[in-house]
Amino acid sequence: MDVTFKIRRRNPDLPDLAKPYWQEFLLKDVDPTDRVLEMLHRIKWEQDGSLSLRRSCAHGVCGSDAMRINGVNRLACKILIRDVGDKVQVEPILGLPVIKDLIVDMEPFFDHYKQVMPFFVNDDPLPADGRERLQTQADREQFDDTTKCILCACCTTSCPSFWANGHYVGPAAIVGAHRFIFDSRDQAGGERLDILSEPNGVWRCRTIFNCTPACPRDIEVTKAIGEVKLAIRKGTNVGIIETSAIH
Amino acid sequence: MQIHKHDAIIIGAGGAGLMAALYASQGGADVAVVSKLYPTRSHTGTAQGGIGAALGNLDEDKPIYHTYDTVKGGDYLTDQHAAKILAENAVEAVIELEHMGLPFDRTSAKRISQRRFGGHTRNFGEELVRRACHAADRTGHMILQTLYQQCIKNEVNFYDEFQVVDMIVVDGAVAGVVAIELGTGEFHIFHGKASFFASGGWGRCWSVTSNAHSLTGDGAAIALRRGVPLQDMEFFQFHPTGIYRMGILITEGVRGEGGVLINSVGERFMERYAPSAKDLASRDVVSRAIYLETRAGRSIKNRGYMHLDVRPQTVNRYFAEEGRDRADFIDESMVERKLPDILDFCRTYLGVDPVHEPMPVQPTAHYAMGGIPTNVDAEVVIDAAGRVMPGAYAAGETACVSVHGANRLGTNSLVDLVVFGRRGGMKMAEYVQGADWAPLPRDAGAEIEAEFERIRQGAGKSRPGELRQLMQETMMENVGVFRTEETLQKGIEDLAALRERFYKDLQIDDKSRVFNTDLMEAWELGCLLDLADVTARTALERKESRGAHSREDFKQRDDENWLKHSLIYQSGALSEPAYKAHFDKKVDLSLWEEEVERGLPEAQQKFRPVERVY
Numbered sequence: 028m029d030v031t032f033k034i035r036r037r038n039p040d041l042p043d044l045a046k047p048y049w050q051e052f053l054l055k056d057v058d059p060t061d062r063v064l065e066m067l068h069r070i071k072w073e074q075d076g077s078l079s080l081r082r083s084c085a086h087g088v089c090g091s092d093a094m095r096i097n098g099v100n101r102l103a104c105k106i107l108i109r110d111v112g113d114k115v116q117v118e119p120i121l122g123l124p125v126i127k128d129l130i131v132d133m134e135p136f137f138d139h140y141k142q143v144m145p146f147f148v149n150d151d152p153l154p155a156d157g158r159e160r161l162q163t164q165a166d167r168e169q170f171d172d173t174t175k176c177i178l179c180a181c182c183t184t185s186c187p188s189f190w191a192n193g194h195y196v197g198p199a200a201i202v203g204a205h206r207f208i209f210d211s212r213d214q215a216g217g218e219r220l221d222i223l224s225e226p227n228g229v230w231r232c233r234t235i236f237n238c239t240p241a242c243p244r245d246i247e248v249t250k251a252i253g254e255v256k257l258a259i260r261k262g263t264n265v266g267i268i269e270t271s272a273i274h
Numbered sequence: 275m276q277i278h279k280h281d282a283i284i285i286g287a288g289g290a291g292l293m294a295a296l297y298a299s300q301g302g303a304d305v306a307v308v309s310k311l312y313p314t315r316s317h318t319g320t321a322q323g324g325i326g327a328a329l330g331n332l333d334e335d336k337p338i339y340h341t342y343d344t345v346k347g348g349d350y351l352t353d354q355h356a357a358k359i360l361a362e363n364a365v366e367a368v369i370e371l372e373h374m375g376l377p378f379d380r381t382s383a384k385r386i387s388q389r390r391f392g393g394h395t396r397n398f399g400e401e402l403v404r405r406a407c408h409a410a411d412r413t414g415h416m417i418l419q420t421l422y423q424q425c426i427k428n429e430v431n432f433y434d435e436f437q438v439v440d441m442i443v444v445d446g447a448v449a450g451v452v453a454i455e456l457g458t459g460e461f462h463i464f465h466g467k468a469s470f471f472a473s474g475g476w477g478r479c480w481s482v483t484s485n486a487h488s489l490t491g492d493g494a495a496i497a498l499r500r501g502v503p504l505q506d507m508e509f510f511q512f513h514p515t516g517i518y519r520m521g522i523l524i525t526e527g528v529r530g531e532g533g534v535l536i537n538s539v540g541e542r543f544m545e546r547y548a549p550s551a552k553d554l555a556s557r558d559v560v561s562r563a564i565y566l567e568t569r570a571g572r573s574i575k576n577r578g579y580m581h582l583d584v585r586p587q588t589v590n591r592y593f594a595e596e597g598r599d600r601a602d603f604i605d606e607s608m609v610e611r612k613l614p615d616i617l618d619f620c621r622t623y624l625g626v627d628p629v630h631e632p633m634p635v636q637p638t639a640h641y642a643m644g645g646i647p648t649n650v651d652a653e654v655v656i657d658a659a660g661r662v663m664p665g666a667y668a669a670g671e672t673a674c675v676s677v678h679g680a681n682r683l684g685t686n687s688l689v690d691l692v693v694f695g696r697r698g699g700m701k702m703a704e705y706v707q708g709a710d711w712a713p714l715p716r717d718a719g720a721e722i723e724a725e726f727e728r729i730r731q732g733a734g735k736s737r738p739g740e741l742r743q744l745m746q747e748t749m750m751e752n753v754g755v756f757r758t759e760e761t762l763q764k765g766i767e768d769l770a771a772l773r774e775r776f777y778k779d780l781q782i783d784d785k786s787r788v789f790n791t792d793l794m795e796a797w798e799l800g801c802l803l804d805l806a807d808v809t810a811r812t813a814l815e816r817k818e819s820r821g822a823h824s825r826e827d828f829k830q831r832d833d834e835n836w837l838k839h840s841l842i843y844q845s846g847a848l849s850e851p852a853y854k855a856h857f858d859k860k861v862d863l864s865l866w867e868e869e870v871e872r873g874l875p876e877a878q879q880k881f882r883p884v885e886r887v888y
Contacts, residue, residue, distance in 0.1 A: 040786035060623070072739025076783030076792035081315075083486040086522045086619060088415065089315040105622060126457060127789045133312065146423035147375020159372040161384035167377060174377050174409070174416065178314050212375065245618075 028113055030057045032070060034078070035118040036128045047125070059109035064092055067103060067117070067129075079128040087243055090179030093120050094129050100181040100241040120184035122193065136180050139196045143204040143222055148215035166211040169268045173206040173251050175244040182238035182248050188231045195231040196223070198238040198248045205251045208264050216264045224259045232256070275719050276462045280306040280431065281706040283451055283466035285438045285493055288316035289414070289688065290670030291472030292421035293695030294652070294702065295430045298470075301703025305430055308453055308464055310437035310488065310794075313422045317474055317486045318691065321414025322615065323527030324406025325371075325692070326394055326685035327364040331385040332404040337361040339396055340405065341865070342880055344686060347393045347556045348643075348679020349821035349831065350883035351506070351839070353862035356650050360677045360686070363693040368407050371692065376420040378409050389612075390530040391684045393556040393888070398880050402554055406685045411525050411615045417688060436462065437794060438492065440722035441469060441500050442714065447664035449712040451496075452719040454726070456794065459787030461723050465714055467706040468665045470698060471497065471646060471654075472691075475671040478798075479806040480639035480754070481746035484516055484523035493672045495801035497646050498808065499848065502656055502663065503841040505674040505859070506644035507805070508813040509822045511682055512755050514560035516638025518579040522619055524635055526684040528628075529553040531612055532604055533584035534592055535560070536632060537572040542592065543580075548888035555888035558681040558822045561637040565755050574634060581632035584609060588632075637755055643682055643822065644812075645674040647841065647859075652698025658841060658859040665709065667702055669694040676839065679861075680821020725848070729796050734779030738796040741772050741780075745799075745806055748772075753810045758827045762814040769807050776803060777849035804844065808853060812840045815855050833883050837861055 032052045038044040052070045071078040082092040087105035095118040097111050123131040183197035208216040223229045238248040258264045282298050284291045287309035299305045328335040340361035345352045379387040388404040396403035409416040440452040450465040473493030477485025515524040534553050537543045547563040548555035568578050590603045606629050620626045646668040647655045654666035670691040752765035784792035818832035819825045839859035846852040866881035
């Protein structure tokens with residue numbers, strides 16, 4: 028099949044192309060099971076080498092190629108032509124400064140992530156037997172969903188609250204905090220809840236739910252944010268996630 | 275050119291680089307991690323099934339069994355003392371990862387859960403053992419995330435999206451590296467007492483690969499161009515189960531959970547090739563079996579792929595035949611829980627649901643056993659006698675210790691990068707305390723800057739994308755699972771023709787500075803061409819079959835003449851390099867030699883090179 032790509036572009040280096048513009052490319056012999064990323068590569072490798080995008084693993088694990096495809100945030104490597112049809116519009120994700128073509132400045136995104144103490148904290152002495160800390164599989168599964176995050180920014184850059192206020196830490200950072208808040212081995216849950224109860228923390232979330240369908244890892248992002256809100260309100264991370272829901 | 279000064283420069287932010295960064299900074303060194311990708315994009319994150327360590331949480335296990343499996347898996351080209359260190363250090367390294375918060379799955383006794391994996395056995399091959407510590411089928415993702423998080427906690431300096439393109443050598447020692455800041459296109463010099471290459475593999479030399487687009491072997495190619503030899507380059511692993519045509523990896527953990535390979539006549543053919551380990555024989559064995567079945571006309575639809583079947587009814591039928599306990603039987607929810615990402619890949623890319631249908635799989639270029647030669651402390655060594663290049667370190671896939679020998683066992687890549695990343699980080703911290711700053715040459719960076727300008731001005735007719743595709747096709751066809759003198763000669767000729775076009779007829783569309791991925795991809799292609807070339811050349815010279823290197827014109831392993839490592843050197847201009855391969859580096863057989871010294875009769879010697887039987 029033939030597929031037309033309409034791509035939002037800019038190149039800050041070239042005065043004529045510094046302002047954003049749309050450019051169309053026609054691709055022939057496209058298979059419905061081809062990935063959008065492969066088609067962007069075909070454009071780059073066969074038609075216009077200057078088309079610029081980030082990508083690496085090409086199967087939805089590294090999180091490099093988040094972009095807005097037909098108006099929805101997707102990883103280009105995890106979406107097939109049959110999912111998007113023969114007219115495909117591709118733009119950079121929203122809410123972060125565009126550097127060139129589909130490449131945005133990710134620094135503000137990672138800065139937000141780093142604000143929530145996204146690392147394991149446990150200052151107790153290590154087990155005397157030199158072995159691992161113990162944890163039940165049920166406790167392990169409490170935070171399983173949020174361990175899947177690949178920091179692709181699909182959720183954060185689909186969030187109207189983030190678009191309206193770039194200081195909001197955003198869904199991805201909250202997911203990053205959730206992963207530790209509900210880890211039975213971690214000890215800094217209280218500090219993270221304090222950080223997230225600040226004005227740019229979880230309360231900027233208006234439960235719009237854009238983040239959940241945007242997640243290429245199928246993390247229930249809005250639910251995770253809700254669990255953090257509940258933990259702040261109850262002043263504890265215990266008893267928030269119902270273990271009965273876990274097999 | 276901006277100059278940044280740090281004690282230790284780490285190139286690459288995957289598992290090996292981050293591990294080295296953590297331990298070097300804890301050892302007091304001022305560390306900078308320079309990476310062409312944001313750290314969490316690194317390929318360690320795609321590792322699926324597990325990390326091997328003889329914790330013995332579910333089955334009796336010992337590091338010496340892991341050592342034996344690693345040596346045997348490597349078809350005896352593995353350096354035995356290094357394998358012993360790997361297996362012994364694996365236990366503490368995995369425990370340390372858990373202490374850093376890594377969310378391993380748990381056993382009913384609340385300990386780290388473990389699963390079976392190809393070639394991992396108890397008591398010197400007696401039976402398969404549960405050794406692979408796992409977090410669902412995204413163990414690598416958890417390792418990468420955990421290490422990155424710990425680096426944030428420890429305030430490690432990161433230079434994200436800075437691509438290292440050259441190394442600065444002064445009087446035989448490394449004084450730092452040259453990098454391009456991708457966002458601006460500017461060159462920067464990183465002046466360091468030590469430089470640590472953790473820049474990953476080069477699976478993108480082949481057309482069907484599990485490797486990320488970014489795995490272009492930059493670090494290995496840079497070292498090669500600056501006089502460092504590469505070791506054992508003829509050994510490149512094809513993983514037996516990549517998704518048909520796409521190459522995306524389907525973890526060996528699928529077979530670890532009971533999945534089986536089935537040919538077009540419905541036969542579990544691995545029973546014929548490896549009567550004992552069957553589907554969990556080592557990867558080289560299984561990949562060859564798939565090719566042989568294909569040649570015999572038994573691939574599915576005659577298209578060169580097999581079915582990988584993990585449907586509970588299939589798995590349980592074979593479990594019953596083997597007399598396994600009913601408690602081991604699996605059901606759909608277990609498959610969902612243990613292999614969520616695999617199911618997601620198949621559903622997304624194939625429209626196939628592995629719970630109800632078998633998956634179409636074929637061998638996929640996966641892992642470089644060879645690379646920058648190092649000793650067990652990740653110090654780069656530059657000759658057969660093990661002479662260290664001062665200030666140079668390497669670990670992970672880009673390095674060759676050699677613990678993987680001629681064929682790497684599943685899970686051992688993750689073990690390699692945590693064990694030798696850690697050892698190298700510690701060693702480097704020690705080194706920079708005593709070392710002086712080598713003065714930078716006045717023209718540092720000038721040569722590589724000129725080379726980039728040459729590429730940028732490319733106004734010929736050959737697009738990098740086309741040349742890369744031709745290279746990948748010839749490597750797949752001629753330097754793949756099976757090789758002969760004829761195919762290897764053909765590969766070398768094709769590569770020479772591509773090199774000619776790359777240096778004389780290149781076309782670059784993007785002449786700008788900011789994020790010029792056209793330019794970077796072209797330069798990366800140059801790296802791949804060098805690495806493809808040395809792979810084909812060492813493969814041509816090694817006239818035997820061993821591990822992943824299968825010569826159809828020399829089918830037998832030949833320990834008398836070829837139980838030794840290769841080292842290949844490059845010299846001359848990039849456009850017309852000269853190569854010299856040496857086969858004079860001895861394989862360390864120290865564990866076997868100890869057995870002989872202790873007077874063990876041959877039948878009781880475990881580390882004597884013998885024919886591999888799975």
